Amino acid sequence: MKFSNQVLTSRTVRLALKELREILRDRRTITTLVLMPLLVYPLLGVMVKRGLLSSLESIGAVPFHLVVGSAEEADQLYRQLHAGEALLPVATASEAPANPLAELAASTSGEEPPKLQVYEPNPNSTVEQEVRSGRADIGIRIQQSAIEGSLQWTILHRPESALSVDAYNHVVTRLEALNEQYLVDTLRSRSISIHRPAEIQTQAIASGGRRQTPLITFIPLVLVLMTMTGAVYPAIDLTAGERERGTMEILIAAPVSRMTLLAGKFVAVLAVALLTASVNMLSMFLTLFTLGLDSAILGDDALQVIPLVMLMMVVFAGFFSAVLLSITSIARSFKEAQAYLIPLMLMSLTPGMFSLMPDLQMGTLLAVTPLVNIVLTGRDLLQGNFNLLLFAIVILSTVFYGILALAVAARIFGSDSVLYGSSGSWTELMRSSSEVHEQASPSAAAFALALVFPLFIIVGSVPSRLGQAFALPLSQVLLLNIGVFLLVFAAVPVVVLRLSRVQLRSGLMLNPRIPPVSLLVAVLFGVSMWAVLYELNLVVGVAAQAETLKRAMESLVDDLRQTPLWVKLAALALAPALCEELFFRGFLQTALRQRYSVWVSIATSAALFGLFHIVVRDHLFIERMIPSTLMGILLGLLLERSGSVLPGMLLHAIHNGLLMCVVHYQSALEDLGVGLEERSHLPAMWLLPTCGAALAAAVLLSRIKSSRI
Numbered sequence: 001m002k003f004s005n006q007v008l009t010s011r012t013v014r015l016a017l018k019e020l021r022e023i024l025r026d027r028r029t030i031t032t033l034v035l036m037p038l039l040v041y042p043l044l045g046v047m048v049k050r051g052l053l054s055s056l057e058s059i060g061a062v063p064f065h066l067v068v069g070s071a072e073e074a075d076q077l078y079r080q081l082h083a084g085e086a087l088l089p090v091a092t093a094s095e096a097p098a099n100p101l102a103e104l105a106a107s108t109s110g111e112e113p114p115k116l117q118v119y120e121p122n123p124n125s126t127v128e129q130e131v132r133s134g135r136a137d138i139g140i141r142i143q144q145s146a147i148e149g150s151l152q153w154t155i156l157h158r159p160e161s162a163l164s165v166d167a168y169n170h171v172v173t174r175l176e177a178l179n180e181q182y183l184v185d186t187l188r189s190r191s192i193s194i195h196r197p198a199e200i201q202t203q204a205i206a207s208g209g210r211r212q213t214p215l216i217t218f219i220p221l222v223l224v225l226m227t228m229t230g231a232v233y234p235a236i237d238l239t240a241g242e243r244e245r246g247t248m249e250i251l252i253a254a255p256v257s258r259m260t261l262l263a264g265k266f267v268a269v270l271a272v273a274l275l276t277a278s279v280n281m282l283s284m285f286l287t288l289f290t291l292g293l294d295s296a297i298l299g300d301d302a303l304q305v306i307p308l309v310m311l312m313m314v315v316f317a318g319f320f321s322a323v324l325l326s327i328t329s330i331a332r333s334f335k336e337a338q339a340y341l342i343p344l345m346l347m348s349l350t351p352g353m354f355s356l357m358p359d360l361q362m363g364t365l366l367a368v369t370p371l372v373n374i375v376l377t378g379r380d381l382l383q384g385n386f387n388l389l390l391f392a393i394v395i396l397s398t399v400f401y402g403i404l405a406l407a408v409a410a411r412i413f414g415s416d417s418v419l420y421g422s423s424g425s426w427t428e429l430m431r432s433s434s435e436v437h438e439q440a441s442p443s444a445a446a447f448a449l450a451l452v453f454p455l456f457i458i459v460g461s462v463p464s465r466l467g468q469a470f471a472l473p474l475s476q477v478l479l480l481n482i483g484v485f486l487l488v489f490a491a492v493p494v495v496v497l498r499l500s501r502v503q504l505r506s507g508l509m510l511n512p513r514i515p516p517v518s519l520l521v522a523v524l525f526g527v528s529m530w531a532v533l534y535e536l537n538l539v540v541g542v543a544a545q546a547e548t549l550k551r552a553m554e555s556l557v558d559d560l561r562q563t564p565l566w567v568k569l570a571a572l573a574l575a576p577a578l579c580e581e582l583f584f585r586g587f588l589q590t591a592l593r594q595r596y597s598v599w600v601s602i603a604t605s606a607a608l609f610g611l612f613h614i615v616v617r618d619h620l621f622i623e624r625m626i627p628s629t630l631m632g633i634l635l636g637l638l639l640e641r642s643g644s645v646l647p648g649m650l651l652h653a654i655h656n657g658l659l660m661c662v663v664h665y666q667s668a669l670e671d672l673g674v675g676l677e678e679r680s681h682l683p684a685m686w687l688l689p690t691c692g693a694a695l696a697a698a699v700l701l702s703r704i705k706s707s708r709i
Contacts, residue, residue, distance in 0.1 A: 015256075015264025016271070019238055063117045064167035067127050067136035074118050075144055076151065083117075086175030087181050116170070131156045137167040219309060220378035222284075223277070224371075226346055227316040228324075230276025231269050232341055235324035238265045239413065240337035250466075257595070258410040259443055262329075266406060272318040283311060305382060312378040319374065322402035324410040351375050364461060367393040368454040370401050390545055396611065397453055404450030407443040438506040440497055445591035448496040448606070452583065455488045456612060475563050478571035489579035493587035508586040512643035515704050518642035519650065524697035525634065526654025530662075531682055531690035533627040560663055568660045577652035581635065584609045586645035589636055597663060598640055606632030631655075641704040 068074045121130050127139035139156040153175065157168040242248040251261060285306060327344060331337035351371040360366075362376045373394040380386065440448075463480035466472060497507040504510070560568060584605050592601035612631035614622055635648040642648075682690075 012260055012263045012267065013082040016267035019234075019265055019268035037286070064138065064163070064170060065136045066118045066167065067121055067130040067139045067173075068118060069127055070120065073140065073142045074120070077118065077140060080151075080176050080178060081171065084176075087177040088174070093419065115154065116167075122566055128156060131158065131164075131565040134158075134161075134202055134426045137161070137164045138171065139147070140171070164626045170223050193373045206407065219382060220312070221349075223309070223312055223378065224318045224351075224375065226277040226280045226314065227273050228320045228345060228348060230280075231273035231317065231320045231324050232345075234269045234272040235321065235328045236331070236334055236337040236341070238268060239325060239409075240331040240334050243332055243363050244334055258413055259406070259595075262325060262406050262410045262413060266325055269321040269325060270317055273321050274314065277313045277317055278310075282314060285343065302422040308378075308381045312374070312381065315374050315395070316378075318402055319398055322405035322409075326405040326412075329409040329413040362387065362390050364390075364393070364457060368397045370398075374398055392614075393457060397457070400450040400453045407446040407450070410443045435501065437500065437502045439594055440493075440500055440502050440507050440587065440591040440623050442595050444496050444502075446584075448492050449588065451496075452488055452492050453612075454464060455492065459488060461483050473563075474560065475567045478563065479569050481571050482575045485575040485579040488525055489583040493583050497587070507590065508582055508646040509590050509639060510586065512646070514642045514644040514646060516649040517700055518644075518704060521697045521701045521704070522647040522651035523654060524693045524700070525638075526651045527658065528690040528693035528697065529631065529634065529651075530658045531686060532694055535682065536627050536630070537623070555696065561666070565660070565664050568664065569657050573656035573660050574653055577649050577656055580609070580612075581645050581649045581652055584632065585635055585639045585648050589639060602633055602636035606630075606633075609635075637701065641701055 066077075068077060119136075121127060127136075127141060129137040130136040137157070141154040141156075143152045143154070145152040155168060158164040205439060213697045242251060252258075321343075324341070327340050331340060348371060351369075360376065362373075362380060366376060367373050367390045377391060377394045381391075397667060463477045466480065467474070467477040493508065495506065497504055588608065589601050589605040592604055596604070606629045609632035610625045613628040614624050637653065638648050638651060640646055
């Protein structure tokens with residue numbers, strides 16, 4: 001079996017290299033996907049710098065055009081505004097020139113434009129006409145007031161113009177500061193004490209992430225376009241192109257499974273997509289650095305942004321390569337594949353636009369929404385907002401969606417409807433075979449796994465949300481949780497097996513004929529492994545993470561102590577044991593055994609079993625991966641030795657049940673000197689018998705004769 005796996009791997013590599021040679025042999029591909037970005041981005045960068053970016057960079061320093069009636073009024077304006085400027089808490093303008101009329105000349109001499117550009121109207125115009133026409137943002141007339149020593153200011157502005165309103169506020173703020181200071185000085189000179197009802201202090205708070213620029217949020221949208229564009233042509237050529245060239249029948253007749261064929265094509269499409277996106281990104285970054293636009297686009301930490309963009313590019317390319325292969329596999333011609341992909345590209349742009357919505361925050365539901373999750377994750381990464389739990393969920397869900405897409409492509413690629421052009425090719429995906437099988441195929445297992453993960457994230461949070469919304473007691477929430485296990489880990493494999501026309505008894509390894517000694521092994525491991533894994537948790541667990549887990553579970557543990565023991569055993573011991581073993585061992589491991597060796601199947605199902613156990617109440621605890629995976633390996637070995645999932649269910653139920661009993665009787669255990677809450681080691685009087693039971697179970701397990709190992 002090990003030799004067979006090596007053969008499959010080498011075939012996949014050879015297929016991928018073959019497809020890559022054929023794709024890259026086409027000069028149009030090299031010109032379009034590789035050379036064009038090297039020519040387009042420098043030209044585009046020059047145009048952007050001269051046009052859009054120069055406007056955006058100076059949008060905060062746009063000068064206000066102010067018209068006055070005479071040079072005397074301009075001089076009075078300058079002196080009073082300059083005095084008011086000095087009274088503001090924080091100066092908002094640089095030192096003005098001595099002559100305010102010289103500001104217009106300075107603004108055209110290549111220097112940085114000032115905040116105000118003051119000028120006089122020409123002889124054929126008035127201040128009102130200048131403002132009404134839009135040539136001036138505001139106009140000012142200054143007259144002597146009836147009060148001695150005061151001036152009357154008449155400010156003309158256009159309320160419908162945002163720039164005119166800003167200029168009006170700019171002038172009024174400084175004049176009001178001057179008036180307030182004059183009032184305070186007058187009262188103090190007459191020995192009149194004054195106070196303000198509200199003293200206002202301003203404190204600037206720096207954001208937690210890196211400095212954001214408005215244009216950095218466009219990068220995820222650009223990556224959508226880059227990676228999809230790079231994957232479109234090779235995906236069509238390696239699927240619909242095979243049909244038009246008449247080579248698909250030869251491929252299907254080869255002694256290679258469809259999944260192996262699609263894996264080789266996926267590697268080839270992914271390589272071209274990464275090559276195209278890399279050339280695009282390289283050309284774009286070089287253009288930005290050459291033209292000095294890197295800070296304007298990427299922010300202050302441009303060199304730190306580039307590795308994040310490259311990481312995102314790999315995720316985007318892998319996702320689109322798998323999805324495009326699944327869609328183009330159904331096409332019977334190059335033109336038909338293009339017709340399918342145009343709506344897909346338009347649909348993909350909509351999630352890409354989500355990165356431009358600052359109010360849209362990543363959550364659990366969006367973390368498992370295809371394409372939306374990686375777009376929002378890319379935006380958050382670039383802005384310095386990183387959540388490890390959501391990032392892990394996004395990566396895992398994207399991997400599962402890619403597996404699902406390849407499983408769909410393997411199901412429909414080379415089907416009769418595609419090969420011979422009959423109608424209804426989409427029905428090949430759900431059409432049941434007339435032949436009844438004993439076990440599910442690995443592609444069916446991948447299909448089910450891709451469905452289970454988002455259901456596990458979304459549906460798994462429903463009981464707690466209902467409990468919070470309707471103030472349900474924990475016992476009712478736990479009973480609702482039983483329904484979650486039945487739906488996610490039991491209903492999904494049953495439906496997939498039915499659609500694949502696989503016998504439930506053999507497809508789930510529900511074999512009642514088991515060696516009696518396997519039940520004894522299950523009991524011995526069940527009463528001993530909880531202590532072994534508990535000690536292992538103390539060894540591999542990080543102290544800080546353990547404390548975080550304690551705080552996250554503190555309220556839950558308190559509620560669990562008040563919950564009836566039978567509810568805890570049913571919801572947290574029996575239901576997970578039955579349903580998880582049914583899915584991970586009975587269904588998933590058995591399906592993998594149809595193509596892979598026993599150790600590869602056990603390790604894969606165990607690793608996936610561990611991944612599903614690292615999420616604890618909205619926290620990510622990586623240290624739980626090792627103990628959970630080891631438990632999965634043990635359960636997988638028991639399945640292979642006994643030939644049935646039933647002993648594993650028994651082991652799993654006893655293991656979880658004992659843990660629930662430990663939580664329920666924690667006070668009594670602490671009286672015996674076992675302080676589990678303080679994360680102390682178990683006493684020797686507990687460890688010796690449990691380790692002895694585990695050793696005895698391992699010896700008995702090795703002596704069970706089975707044809708599966």
